[in-house]
Amino acid sequence: MTRKCHPNEASWTHGKNRVEDMEIASPRTSLWVIRKYAVLALAALRREGVCNGVSQLVSQWSFDHQHGLSAFFPQEVRHEASEPEFRISDAVQYQGVDPRLALEILNGLPMELRLSATFVDYGCGKGRGLAVGILAGFRQLIGVEVSRDLATLAERNLQTLRLRHPEICLEIQTMDAVRFQPPEGPLVVFLYNPFVGLTLERVVQRLADHATRSPVHVVYINPRGRSAFLDHGFRQCAAWPDSQALVFESGPASDASQFRGRGHPFTSTRSSVPEQGQILRE
Numbered sequence: 001m002t003r004k005c006h007p008n009e010a011s012w013t014h015g016k017n018r019v020e021d022m023e024i025a026s027p028r029t030s031l032w033v034i035r036k037y038a039v040l041a042l043a044a045l046r047r048e049g050v051c052n053g054v055s056q057l058v059s060q061w062s063f064d065h066q067h068g069l070s071a072f073f074p075q076e077v078r079h080e081a082s083e084p085e086f087r088i089s090d091a092v093q094y095q096g097v098d099p100r101l102a103l104e105i106l107n108g109l110p111m112e113l114r115l116s117a118t119f120v121d122y123g124c125g126k127g128r129g130l131a132v133g134i135l136a137g138f139r140q141l142i143g144v145e146v147s148r149d150l151a152t153l154a155e156r157n158l159q160t161l162r163l164r165h166p167e168i169c170l171e172i173q174t175m176d177a178v179r180f181q182p183p184e185g186p187l188v189v190f191l192y193n194p195f196v197g198l199t200l201e202r203v204v205q206r207l208a209d210h211a212t213r214s215p216v217h218v219v220y221i222n223p224r225g226r227s228a229f230l231d232h233g234f235r236q237c238a239a240w241p242d243s244q245a246l247v248f249e250s251g252p253a254s255d256a257s258q259f260r261g262r263g264h265p266f267t268s269t270r271s272s273v274p275e276q277g278q279i280l281r282e
């Protein structure tokens with residue numbers, strides 16, 4: 001039995017079965033995934049309430065349909081033989097991000113930043129986060145994904161948006177995020193709770209090094225590893241209700257936040273994740 005997290009849960013335990021690539025899976029694995037997804041959907045409905053839960057599922061499905069994605073179903077992460085250092089115990093299974101929430105947050109970043117920064121989706125899965133990044137106006141985008149199957153699906157999924165947005169430069173790098181060296185220049189890092197533990201720690205360390213040379217903004221949805229960013233000197237500058245998401249910026253605390261979104265700005269602190277609208281004091 002391996003212990004694995006679901007991106008919206010603190011932890012999630014799965015059985016022995018390995019889920020193959022959902023979109024090209026055998027009928028038996030498909031049935032197994034559908035059953036598992038039904039359990040997750042019921043948990044989401046319990047958590048969000050029926051109306052909210054259903055509206056989220058419908059909005060995810062219609063987003064995928066509208067942009068030519070097939071990103072709806074979750075998928076577990078497998079060991080990748082090409083990545084001997086990969087810490088599977090830190091990895092969170094694939095589940096596409098809520099596109100409405102992600103777009104709302106990204107739209108809070110200044111347009112100049114979106115046009116000039118590289119958007120990096122760590123653990124890009126089937127590419128829904130990258131699709132949101134394209135729609136938010138980013139021109140340079142990189143998806144980092146450890147699973148070969150998921151990276152292939154992301155490539156396939158983003159073909160429609162690539163054609164509709166010839167101005168973008170998009171690449172998917174199939175590798176463990178700890179080995180990924182971000183390009184020089186400003187970064188907008190997108191994380192939908194992709195990994196925890198030492199993997200997150202190493203990625204944040206690399207981002208903190210990068211921040212000594214160029215600004216780094218972090219959009220962190222379901223921020224289970226929030227303290228890693230605070231420990232490396234990032235400032236929280238916005239929060240969404242029920243700890244759904246946080247935005248961090250690099251740079252001294254005296255710098256004015258560039259974030260203009262609906263999540264309310266607040267100063268850097270170590271207290272618990274605030275509710276939206278709550279202004280925290282040092």
Ligand SMILES: C[S@@+](CC[C@H](N)C(=O)[O-])C[C@H]1O[C@@H](n2cnc3c(N)ncnc32)[C@H](O)[C@@H]1O
Nearest residue numbers: 007091094095096097123125129146176177194
């Ligand atoms: C919750 S999904 C995020 C999906 C995507 N970012 C989105 O917004 O739709 C987490 C993803 O992180 C990937 N992942 C987990 N550990 C990783 C690692 N060490 N390096 C790269 N990708 C990883 C998983 O394979 C999975 O696809």
